[in-house]
Amino acid sequence: MITALMLASMALGSALSHWWVLATQIILTAVMMTLQVRHARRLRSKIVAAAGRVCIHCSYTLASLPAPGVCPECGRAYPEDGYAAVWVRAWPQALGKYSNMK
Numbered sequence: 001m002i003t004a005l006m007l008a009s010m011a012l013g014s015a016l017s018h019w020w021v022l023a024t025q026i027i028l029t030a031v032m033m034t035l036q037v038r039h040a041r042r043l044r045s046k047i048v049a050a051a052g053r054v055c056i057h058c059s060y061t062l063a064s065l066p067a068p069g070v071c072p073e074c075g076r077a078y079p080e081d082g083y084a085a086v087w088v089r090a091w092p093q094a095l096g097k098y099s100n101m102k
C-alpha cells in the first residue's frame with residue numbers, strides 16, 4: 001500500500017517531499033513489531049499457564065482435556081503431553097526454563 005501511494009504520488013508529479021511515506025513505514029513497522037511482541041508474550045504466558053498443553057496448530061488450551069485426544073478447535077489429534085516438549089523444543093529461549101513442563 002505504501003509503495004502504491006509512493007508510486008501514485010510520483011506519477012502525479014507531487015511537489016511534496018516523500019518524508020511522510022518514510023514516516024508512515026517507520027510507524028507501521030513499529031506497530032507491527034509491537035503487535036508481534038505482544039502476541040508472543042501472550043502465547044508464552046498461555047503455554048506456561050497450561051503447562052505446555054496448548055495446541056501447536058491453533059493455540060487452543062488443552063489443559064482441561066484428556067490426553068491424548070483431538071483438539072476441539074482445529075480437529076487435529078494431540079499427543080499425551082499436549083505438545084509441551086514440542087513447545088520447549090521450538091521456543092527454547094522463551095520456554096527453556098520450563099523444560100520440566102509435563
Ligand SMILES: [Zn+2]
Nearest residue numbers: 055058071074
Ligand atoms: Zn488445535
